[in-house]
Amino acid sequence: FPEMLSNPTLVLVQGTLNVVLKQNVTLSCLSQAGSPPFRYTLFKHNQQVSAVNRSDLTPALFTLTISSASDVGEYKCKAECNNSSGGKYSNSLNFTLIEPISKPVLSSPTSHAKKGQNVTLSCFSENGSLPITYLFFKGKQNISPQKTMQKREAAVIFLFMDSLSDFGTYKCKASNSFPNNTKYSNSFNFTLAEERSHSQPLLISLGLILLLLVIGFALAIPFFIIPLYKSSE
Secondary structure (H helix, E strand, C coil), X not given: CCCCCCCCEEEEEECCCEECCCEEEEEEEECCCCCCCEEEXXXXXXXXXXXXXXXXXXXXXXXXXXXXXXXXXXXXXXXXXXXXXCCEECCCEEEEECCCCCCCEEECCCCEECCCEEEEEEEECCCCCCCEEEEXXXXXXXXXXXXXXXXCCCEEEEEEECCHHHCEEXXXXXXXXXXXXXXXXXXXXXXXXCCCCXXXXXXXXXXXXXXXXXXXXXXXXXXXXXXXXXXXX
């Protein structure tokens, strides 16, 4: 009696499920049981991609080139033989396109701070496959644990400007699963804001009073000083 056809197994034999453009991947489809000859058909979202005939129990190999975003997604294969009706379908494999990240932008609401002030720094890459991992630096020293963002949003850290050493130049870097794709941001510099002296408002007030006295004295000369001078002659 002819052997019943088994569901084929679809496996990745070359490449990765996370793919970049122009990458080649090879899939293998094989039914472990059934009576040859076999016909294996590869589908992407129920649309036929390719078909291979096999006269024995050897796998059908399908090589794909990921040339655009439309080439990624879910793939399945179908096995058929002479004594099967309708054929059997395999498991599915899902390909995801990964894209390089853009240069991150490091920013803060303010670049001037006082000692004892809290400030924030945000790092954001506008383009690139998620998740994106961010790391913050002051000079060449890492100043925070890495932050992995699953959504298209900035990584934010909070800084306490405790001493003069906390002022200076900061940077961040971003990376994702795209190979050899780490990007560094622009430099951002925190400077020490000049603190106004507590006596400065008092000095300004005294100066204004003195100026008003001088103006008042000048206005009084025609009305009081000159008549008094004439009457004494």
